Amino acid sequence: MLKEGDKIPDVTLKQMTSEGPTDVSLTDYCAGRKVVIFALPGAFTPTCSESHVPSYLAHAKALRDKGVQAVACISTADFFVMGAWGKSLGTAEHVDMLGDGNSEFTRAAGMTLDLSGFGLGERSQRYVMVLEDGVIKHLAVESDPSAATVSAADAVLAKL
Numbered sequence: 001m002l003k004e005g006d007k008i009p010d011v012t013l014k015q016m017t018s019e020g021p022t023d024v025s026l027t028d029y030c031a032g033r034k035v036v037i038f039a040l041p042g043a044f045t046p047t048c049s050e051s052h053v054p055s056y057l058a059h060a061k062a063l064r065d066k067g068v069q070a071v072a073c074i075s076t077a078d079f080f081v082m083g084a085w086g087k088s089l090g091t092a093e094h095v096d097m098l099g100d101g102n103s104e105f106t107r108a109a110g111m112t113l114d115l116s117g118f119g120l121g122e123r124s125q126r127y128v129m130v131l132e133d134g135v136i137k138h139l140a141v142e143s144d145p146s147a148a149t150v151s152a153a154d155a156v157l158a159k160l
Contacts, residue, residue: 002136003136003139008136011026011108013079015082016080029072031133035070035131037128038074039124039126042076059157060094074106076100076122106124115145125142125145128140128150140155
């Protein structure tokens with residue numbers, strides 16, 4: 001599992017944009033700036049849709065005021081689903097919705113979560129990381145994947 005002080009794995013994810021699917025290199029995305037990346041088990045799921053992503057929308061200005069230059073949400077859903085979910089939540093300029101459809105980043109980060117007992121297959125754990133120039137400065141993983149407490153935006157703000 002990734003830990004504080006590690007460099008983010010060089011993995012390319014996908015983001016749906018107005019031009020269509022776009023590759024997003026996490027190394028390039030984080031280069032030279034302070035970034036918050038949070039991950040969650042699934043798009044359109046209750047905790048993710050009702051509290052986790054909305055916490056970042058509600059605190060977008062406060063995060064920017066603390067020097068955060070980008071916020072990204074990663075899920076093992078594909079970029080079509082992440083794009084539609086982002087539209088439904090109104091993430092627009094506040095949160096980049098990145099699809100890890102092949103779980104490449106999730107596996108490289110050591111953050112897989114087996115939810116096959118619930119019919120959901122392999123997903124991502126719920127966590128947040130604050131990165132500066134691609135180096136993890138803060139990492140918090142939820143002990144209960146159905147809760148968004150240590151990985152919510154207000155918890156991140158308290159660490160900045």
